[in-house]
Amino acid sequence: MRARLRPRFPKCTNVRAPRVMLEYVLRRILQLIPTLLFILVVVFALVRLLPGDPASAVLGDRALDADVERINRELGLDQPIPVQFVLFVKSFVTGDLGNSIALKVPVSTLILERLPVTMMLTFMAAVFAVATSVPLAFLAALRRGRATDTVIRSGFQVGLSMPVFFVGLVLLTVFGARLRWFPVGGYGEGFFDHVYHLILPSITLALSLSAVLMRNLRSAVINVLDADYVAFAESKGLRSGIILFRHILRNALISTLAIFGLSIGTLLGGAVITESVFAVPGAGRLMVDSIYGRDYPVVQGLTVALAVLVSLTFLTTDLIQAWLDPRLKK
Amino acid sequence: MTDLPADVPADAPARSARRRALPAALIGGTVILGLSLILAVFPSVFAPYDPLAFDYGAILQPPSPAHPMGTDNFGRDILSRVIHAYTIDMQIAVLGTIFPFVFGTAVGAIVGYLGGFAETIFGRIVDVVITFPFLVLVIAIVSVLGPGLANMYIAVGLVGWVFYGRIVAAEVKVQKQLDYADAGRVMGYTHSRIVFRHLLPNSITPAIVYWMTDMALIILLGSSLGYLGLGAQPPAAEWGVQIAEGKNFMTTAWWIAVFPGAAIVITGLGFSLLGDGLAEVLRARR
Numbered sequence: 001m002r003a004r005l006r007p008r009f010p011k012c013t014n015v016r017a018p019r020v021m022l023e024y025v026l027r028r029i030l031q032l033i034p035t036l037l038f039i040l041v042v043v044f045a046l047v048r049l050l051p052g053d054p055a056s057a058v059l060g061d062r063a064l065d066a067d068v069e070r071i072n073r074e075l076g077l078d079q080p081i082p083v084q085f086v087l088f089v090k091s092f093v094t095g096d097l098g099n100s101i102a103l104k105v106p107v108s109t110l111i112l113e114r115l116p117v118t119m120m121l122t123f124m125a126a127v128f129a130v131a132t133s134v135p136l137a138f139l140a141a142l143r144r145g146r147a148t149d150t151v152i153r154s155g156f157q158v159g160l161s162m163p164v165f166f167v168g169l170v171l172l173t174v175f176g177a178r179l180r181w182f183p184v185g186g187y188g189e190g191f192f193d194h195v196y197h198l199i200l201p202s203i204t205l206a207l208s209l210s211a212v213l214m215r216n217l218r219s220a221v222i223n224v225l226d227a228d229y230v231a232f233a234e235s236k237g238l239r240s241g242i243i244l245f246r247h248i249l250r251n252a253l254i255s256t257l258a259i260f261g262l263s264i265g266t267l268l269g270g271a272v273i274t275e276s277v278f279a280v281p282g283a284g285r286l287m288v289d290s291i292y293g294r295d296y297p298v299v300q301g302l303t304v305a306l307a308v309l310v311s312l313t314f315l316t317t318d319l320i321q322a323w324l325d326p327r328l329k330k
Numbered sequence: 331m332t333d334l335p336a337d338v339p340a341d342a343p344a345r346s347a348r349r350r351a352l353p354a355a356l357i358g359g360t361v362i363l364g365l366s367l368i369l370a371v372f373p374s375v376f377a378p379y380d381p382l383a384f385d386y387g388a389i390l391q392p393p394s395p396a397h398p399m400g401t402d403n404f405g406r407d408i409l410s411r412v413i414h415a416y417t418i419d420m421q422i423a424v425l426g427t428i429f430p431f432v433f434g435t436a437v438g439a440i441v442g443y444l445g446g447f448a449e450t451i452f453g454r455i456v457d458v459v460i461t462f463p464f465l466v467l468v469i470a471i472v473s474v475l476g477p478g479l480a481n482m483y484i485a486v487g488l489v490g491w492v493f494y495g496r497i498v499a500a501e502v503k504v505q506k507q508l509d510y511a512d513a514g515r516v517m518g519y520t521h522s523r524i525v526f527r528h529l530l531p532n533s534i535t536p537a538i539v540y541w542m543t544d545m546a547l548i549i550l551l552g553s554s555l556g557y558l559g560l561g562a563q564p565p566a567a568e569w570g571v572q573i574a575e576g577k578n579f580m581t582t583a584w585w586i587a588v589f590p591g592a593a594i595v596i597t598g599l600g601f602s603l604l605g606d607g608l609a610e611v612l613r614a615r616r
Contacts, residue, residue, distance in 0.1 A: 031457075038458040046470055157606075161598025163550045165557045166573055166591040173580040262460065269465025273554055287466060288558065291473040303462075303470060310461045 024322055028315055039307045044088050047300045048081075075297070097301040102293045107301040110286065115305060117187060117282035118271050120194065124202035125267060126260075129210035137217035138244075144222060152214070159211035164270045168204040168277035175200060185279035201278040205270050209263050216259045220252040227251075254325045261317030265310045356607025359542075362600030369413055370420035377410035381567045390583045400585035402575060408585055411567040412593050418568045419597065422479065422552035423545040429487045431541050434494025438537070439530045441495065442502030443521070452495065459492040468551065469560060477560045482552060490544070494537050501533035535612045542605030546598040553594055569594045 072078050075098065076087050091097055097107035140152040176184035188197040224230060225248065233243045272284030279285070283302055290298040369376060385405030393400045399408035441452045471485035472478075505511060506529055514524040555561030556570025564571050569590040576587030 034454055035457045035461060038454060039461065042458065042462075046474060157599055157602055158595060160602050161546055161550070161595045163553055163557075163570070163573075163591070163594050163598075165554060165570075166587070166594065169573065169577055169580060169587060170591070173584070177581050265460060265462065265464060272465055272469065273558070276558065284466075288469070291469060299470065299473075303466060306466060307461050314461065 021322070025319060028318055032311055032315060035311060036308065039304060039311075040089055040092065041085075043300050043303050043307075044085055046303075047296050048084075092304060098297040100290075100295055100298045102290070102295045102298075107297050110298060111283065111301055111305050114281065114283040114286045115309070117194075117280060118268070118275070118284055119309070121198050121202055121205065121271055121274065121280065121282060122264075122267050124195070124198055125205035125209065125271075128202055128206035129213055132206070133210040133213040133217060137214045138221060138249075140214070140218045141221035141225065153218075156211040156214045159207050160215075162207060164204060164208065164273045165277050167207055168201065168274055171200050171204055172278065185277075187281050198280070201274045201280055204277070205267065205274045208270065209267055212259060212263055213256055217252055217256045220255050221248060224248045224251045250324065254321055257317050257321050257324070261314050261321075264313045268306055268310065354607070355603045356611060359600050359602075359604030359607055362596060363604060366416055366420060366597055366600060370416040373414045373417050377407075377413040379407035379410040381406065381411045381414040382565055383407075390579070392583070393585055399589045400583065402583070402586045403579065408572075408589050411572055412569070412589050414567040415569050415572065415590065415593065416597075418479070418562055418566065419549055419552065419594075422482075423549050423597075423601070425483055426486050426548040426552065427490065427541060427544050429483070430490030430544070431494055431537065433487075434491030435498050435530070435534060435537050436526075437491065438495035438498030439502050439525050439533065442499035442533070443506055443525045443529060445503065449499070452499065456492055456496050459489055462489075464489060465551065465554070468555070469558070472555065472560045477555075477563060479552070479562055482555055482561055486548065486551070490548075493544070494540065497536050497540055498530075498533055501536055502529050505529045505533050539605050539609045539612070542601050542608060546601035546605070549594060549598055549601070 069078070076084055079087065095108055097111070099106055100110055103110065136152050136155075140149045143149050172184060175181045182200045183197050186197055188194055230243060230247055233247050234240075268284070271282065272287055274280070275282045275284040276288055283306065286298065287302050287306075290296075290302070373381075383406065385401070385407075388397065388401050388405045390403055391397055391401045391405075397407050397409065399412060401407055402411075437452070441448050467489055468482070468485040471488065472481050475481035475484060502525070511524060511529060514528055519528075552561055553568065553570030553573070556568045557574045559574070562568035562571055564575065572590035573587045576583070576585075576590070579586050
């Protein structure tokens with residue numbers, strides 16, 4: 001009889017949990033395939049719309065017909081469109097993206113050389129953005145409606161309206177040219193020199209992202225603060241530090257992570273401009289140069305590479321989110 | 331909006347205090363944008379000089395009573411150029427977002443109402459567009475079509491509507507399950523009448539709020555393209571173009587780039603304040 005009085009919790013209802021997660025991961029990976037295919041179609045169509053054929057763009061107006069034909073043959077442009085598309089998809093599957101018209105180097109080599117620079121810039125910017133937005137958002141939320149909150153919120157309003165190229169220019173002038181604390185562009189030699197060269201560019205890039213993150217995290221924290229389980233934790237007498245980290249931060253971070261994932265595309269777009277302002281030899285700079293130079297194997301290779309990078313980041317943030325919040329797996 | 335109902339509820343003090351506190355952002359945003367619009371429509375009334383006129387007798391002059399924002403390397407008056415740029419940049423804000431707003435909202439309403447296969451297809455399109463770095467895509471499209479503002483509008487229109495569509499579709503999906511939508515169906519209304527006369531007016535608020543933010547973003551985009559040489563073309567007075575013109579003079583004549591930069595920040599701030607204020611007012615009304 002006594003045993004009955006004890007609440008009988010089911011032993012473990014979670015036996016299917018690993019399988020649910022696995023199914024979710026597989027489903028998300030499968031969803032990636034149509035997305036990637038669609039990206040390939042868009043890039044393919046975009047490049048075919050270029051006015052004039054690339055051969056003339058390379059050789060100039062006085063090109064010989066034979067040379068134009070040779071280049072078109074090399075690029076596979078003498079084939080029917082469907083065949084071109086199949087070859088195009090094949091080139092991405094095999095990783096043989098052809099050669100850059102301007103630099104005469106394999107496109108895959110160029111991408112592998114330049115993309116890590118952009119990834120490092122983006123990563124550093126993300127670190128700066130998170131390091132500034134999380135504490136400030138918390139401060140603003142905990143002091144909601146007071147002077148601190150108003151100052152922080154006005155700060156991110158201004159941050160949101162700052163164009164990347166203008167911020168970069170101002171930082172470059174003040175901290176690079178005037179105070180000489182940082183180099184006025186370039187990338188340097190060796191890891192630590194790279195980091196040193198990328199400090200100003202990544203702060204520039206981080207500004208708008210941290211404004212977006214801060215705005216979102218602040219309202220998420222406010223929502224969580226009003227939740228019953230926080231009131232319960234308080235009435236239970238938990239230390240405020242524990243409540244802050246274990247209950248509030250974790251729950252507020254879930255939606256912020258989604259915003260973060262969505263912002264990666266914007267961040268990479270911003271990297272294009274930042275790299276132009278600071279003369280950083282990354283993928284963004286290469287992109288702008290190749291667009292000006294009509295170097296279209298590079299443009300299409302890079303566009304796809306950047307899109308794939310963003311897709312993979314989405315996938316990662318989605319999976320982390322699902323892990324943090326099991327309800328999302330449905 | 332301003333007059334409270336006669337029977338004030340118990341939590342009235344708190345609520346009315348919030349009511350009074352709310353429109354601060356709204357007022358600020360409206361004032362900034364109102365002034366911006368006046369400058370945009372009547373630039374010649376306020377600009378002291380011709381924005382394109384060279385004056386080789388007054389090159390690279392710092393701010394002074396004659397030239398409150400200084401002059402550039404051709405002796406052009408910066409203040410006049412900043413004022414005339416309002417015409418182009420406000421035009422970018424409106425023309426760059428009006429098509430995405432209208433088209434995206436309509437598509438979103440239909441997709442949200444139909445659900446099913448239409449929703450799946452739309453979801454894929456959203457995935458792809460979001461996956462593309464927006465700026466890279468716009469730069470790529472502009473580079474295909476050639477530099478210039480008209481091509482920028484086309485590029486933005488091709489991509490931008492998706493975001494409005496997504497917002498409205500999510501909202502309509504919720505609204506269509508409510509009783510009044512069923513009532514419409516029972517009364518035998520046509521689908522288009524239910525969607526556009528009943529569901530859409532109840533779902534459009536988040537899209538309008540996003541529209542304000544979008545105008546701020548599009549000004550940033552337009553000036554970024556101007557800076558890269560892919561948007562408005564020199565010698566036109568446009569803030570991004572002006573900053574590009576001033577970048578080589580940053581250490582010697584900072585005023586060429588800094589004042590147009592300030593104009594971008596202030597205008598962007600106006601839109602984002604208006605968006606925030608509007609969001610709060612509309613949320614409170616719900």
